[in-house]
Amino acid sequence: MSDSSANEPLAVENSRSQLTVAGVGVQPTPATGRTRRARRGTSWRERLEIAVLSGPAILMFVGFVIFPVVLAAYYGFFKWKGYGKPTDFIGLQNYKTILTDPEFHAALQHNLTIVVLSLLLQGPIAIGLALLLNRKMRGRSLIRVLIFVPYVVSEVIVGTGWSLMLQSNGAVNDVLGKLGLDSLQQDWLSDPSIAIWSLMVIISWKYIGFAVILFMAALQNIPEELYEAASIDGASYWQIQRRITVPLLGPTLRIWAFLSVIGSLQLFDLVYIIWGQYVAGTAGVSTMATYMVQYGRNAGNFGYGSAVAVVLFLISLIIALIYQRFVLRRDTAGAITGGTK
Amino acid sequence: MAATTTDTVPATSPARQRKVTPKSGGWGSPGTYFIALVVVGLMLAPIAYIILGGFRTNSQITNSPGGLPDPWNIDNYTSVLTGSTFWRELGNSTIVALVTSVLVVAFGLMASYVLARYNFRGRGAMYSLFAAGLMFPITVAITPLYIVVRDIGLMNSLGGVILPQVGFGLSTTVIILVPFLRAIPLEIEEAAAIDGTSKIGFFFRMVLPLSLPGVLTTGILAFVGSWNSYILPLFILNDQDSYTLPLGVQAFSSQYSTDTAQVLAFTSLAMIPALIFFSLFERRIVGGLQGAVKG
Numbered sequence: 319m320s321d322s323s324a325n326e327p328l329a330v331e332n333s334r335s336q337l338t339v340a341g342v343g344v345q346p347t348p349a350t351g352r353t354r355r356a357r358r359g360t361s362w363r364e365r366l367e368i369a370v371l372s373g374p375a376i377l378m379f380v381g382f383v384i385f386p387v388v389l390a391a392y393y394g395f396f397k398w399k400g401y402g403k404p405t406d407f408i409g410l411q412n413y414k415t416i417l418t419d420p421e422f423h424a425a426l427q428h429n430l431t432i433v434v435l436s437l438l439l440q441g442p443i444a445i446g447l448a449l450l451l452n453r454k455m456r457g458r459s460l461i462r463v464l465i466f467v468p469y470v471v472s473e474v475i476v477g478t479g480w481s482l483m484l485q486s487n488g489a490v491n492d493v494l495g496k497l498g499l500d501s502l503q504q505d506w507l508s509d510p511s512i513a514i515w516s517l518m519v520i521i522s523w524k525y526i527g528f529a530v531i532l533f534m535a536a537l538q539n540i541p542e543e544l545y546e547a548a549s550i551d552g553a554s555y556w557q558i559q560r561r562i563t564v565p566l567l568g569p570t571l572r573i574w575a576f577l578s579v580i581g582s583l584q585l586f587d588l589v590y591i592i593w594g595q596y597v598a599g600t601a602g603v604s605t606m607a608t609y610m611v612q613y614g615r616n617a618g619n620f621g622y623g624s625a626v627a628v629v630l631f632l633i634s635l636i637i638a639l640i641y642q643r644f645v646l647r648r649d650t651a652g653a654i655t656g657g658t659k
Numbered sequence: 660m661a662a663t664t665t666d667t668v669p670a671t672s673p674a675r676q677r678k679v680t681p682k683s684g685g686w687g688s689p690g691t692y693f694i695a696l697v698v699v700g701l702m703l704a705p706i707a708y709i710i711l712g713g714f715r716t717n718s719q720i721t722n723s724p725g726g727l728p729d730p731w732n733i734d735n736y737t738s739v740l741t742g743s744t745f746w747r748e749l750g751n752s753t754i755v756a757l758v759t760s761v762l763v764v765a766f767g768l769m770a771s772y773v774l775a776r777y778n779f780r781g782r783g784a785m786y787s788l789f790a791a792g793l794m795f796p797i798t799v800a801i802t803p804l805y806i807v808v809r810d811i812g813l814m815n816s817l818g819g820v821i822l823p824q825v826g827f828g829l830s831t832t833v834i835i836l837v838p839f840l841r842a843i844p845l846e847i848e849e850a851a852a853i854d855g856t857s858k859i860g861f862f863f864r865m866v867l868p869l870s871l872p873g874v875l876t877t878g879i880l881a882f883v884g885s886w887n888s889y890i891l892p893l894f895i896l897n898d899q900d901s902y903t904l905p906l907g908v909q910a911f912s913s914q915y916s917t918d919t920a921q922v923l924a925f926t927s928l929a930m931i932p933a934l935i936f937f938s939l940f941e942r943r944i945v946g947g948l949q950g951a952v953k954g
Binding site (some may be wrong): 364365367368371372374375376378379381382383384385386387389390393400447450451453455461462463464465466467468470471472473474475476478479480482483485487488489490491492493496523527528531532535580584586587591607610611614615620623624627630631634635638 | 691692694695698699701702703705706708709712721723724725726762765766767769770772773774777779785788789792794795796798799800801802803804805806807822823825826827829830833858859862883886887889890894904905906908909912919922923926929930933934936937938941944945948949
């Protein structure tokens with residue numbers, strides 16, 4: 319973990335350059351260039367190769383990803399306990415129930431709160447940390463690794479550890495008491511006005527490392543000439559960050575925000591592990607996914623659970639499409655896929 | 660902010676401006692180290708709490724929940740390590756993660772090769788199909804997926820977790836590997852063809868070795884994803900004997916909820932394989948995630 323390691327390009331780019339080396343001085347062919355060669359048409363032999371090579375992947379993907387999603391849309395129209403064939407067709411009744419259920423409204427509201435707070439909390443902190451770690455200092459790559467550790471630890475372990483720490487007689491309140499900050503002691507997990515903030519702290523702690531490494535990679539790709547030119551023109555450190563660094567972080571920032579939004583809408587593991595299905599509702603941290611599991615599979619109502627899944631998917635899809643239409647459109651495809659290189 | 664701090668960094672010292680960009684060697688300002696230290700402390704404190712808590716006794720934890728082990732006590736760790744539960748669940752997790760990553764990489768590489776190096780009608784549609792998978796997180800599909808797995812008779816078996824994970828892992832794998840395989844110069848393939856190598860021969864002799872870095876990256880990402888996965892095993896594995904580590908940690912912590920020290924020992928032992936794996940492959944995991952987002 320020497321200092322220089324952080325200066326190395328990404329693994330993927332790194333290996334691309336190895337490929338070029340292996341090509342013995344041959345220029346790498348652009349992706350689109352490979353279609354230029356006139357082909358004699360797809361022979362039966364090629365067809366066989368295509369089928370054999372792509373068959374297993376398509377089979378697994380369609381069978382376990384596409385098919386269940388389609389099934390969810392189908393089951394959503396039935397009242398069905400999961401045994402035998404669904405026969406009790408009830409049309410849109412499940413959807414009516416979902417959209418009028420105050421518990422679902424609460425869950426949706428929690429999801430939206432988590433979406434907004436994740437962006438507002440993690441974004442600025444992660445940019446700050448990335449800028450900090452991009453400065454000249456010893457042990458930078460070690461620090462980068464340590465910040466990333468929570469991201470690799472599983473949700474179950476994170477949830478178990480944090481829920482023990484945050485119990486009313488847990489470590490956090492104990493440490494606060496020893497510091498003489500008794501007034502700050504809280505019922506971190508069950509007080510509905512605080513639980514969502516506890517969840518936000520845990521989420522930020524767990525996922526901020528991911529944002530930091532993304533931003534650090536983007537910072538490394540900003541050409542040094544820009545900084546040199548700015549400093550020759552007499553720009554201060556903060557002016558440089560504000561006028562050059564942050565604007566050039568734009569594409570990465572927007573991609574990260576997209577992933578964060580989708581992740582926040584689908585949030586399940588941490589809430590279900592720390593609060594469980596029943597407490598999540600009373601503590602004000604239930605999400606659409608915990609609602610889905612609680613009233614779907616755990617209640618044995620597979621038709622209803624599938625309908626919730628469809629609603630969850632549609633909400634995510636709509637938000638994703640809006641985001642792509644109005645935010646990501648500003649980036650050309652090239653900017654997202656490496657225009658900052 | 661910019662206005663107030665402008666005068667603190669005189670523009671007349673170009674050398675100081677260099678700290679904007681990283682350079683190895685040299686020391687930064689003490690303030691930077693202080694903030695970095697605080698951040699690292701905050702990130703590691705919960706991890707340390709879990710590991711150190713395992714070395715305490717329940718009475719120590721009750722009397723001082725946030726204290727350090729005094730005296731250190733290894734009974735919790737030895738009792739977890741001498742029991743069979745931890746090892747069985749470790750074994751299950753290892754089998755699931757290994758088989759998942761091998762299958763994801765094998766199937767993903769084959770499909771990516773077709774997408775990257777063959778010209779055929781429907782290629783664009785096939786790529787879009789896999790790319791669309793990113794829009795279908797497992798949470799959305801889990802309810803019917805449970806039915807599918809039950810109907811093919813794989814409930815409570817590791818295969819019931821492995822097969823769906825392979826399906827869901829393919830999107831990322833294909834998206835990372837296709838640009839990789841496209842980058843292999845066409846001239847190499849032509850040269851191989853002139854020497855009489857078939858496309859399949861080219862796949863095994865040239866593509867496999869050349870794409871090894873990408874293969875490793877996707878394999879490691881699939882392994883970590885599988886190792887940490889929770890919702891799928893939660894639905895599929897209801898039998899204690901088939902539990903993977905995440906389910907095991909949860910079951911253990913509800914079963915021994917009064918024995919906090921033991922729960923912490925079990926949790927930290929469950930965390931250690933992931934930490935070792937991460938420290939071995941840190942560069943690839945980080946680079947792979949960055950590459951997946953960019954590429």
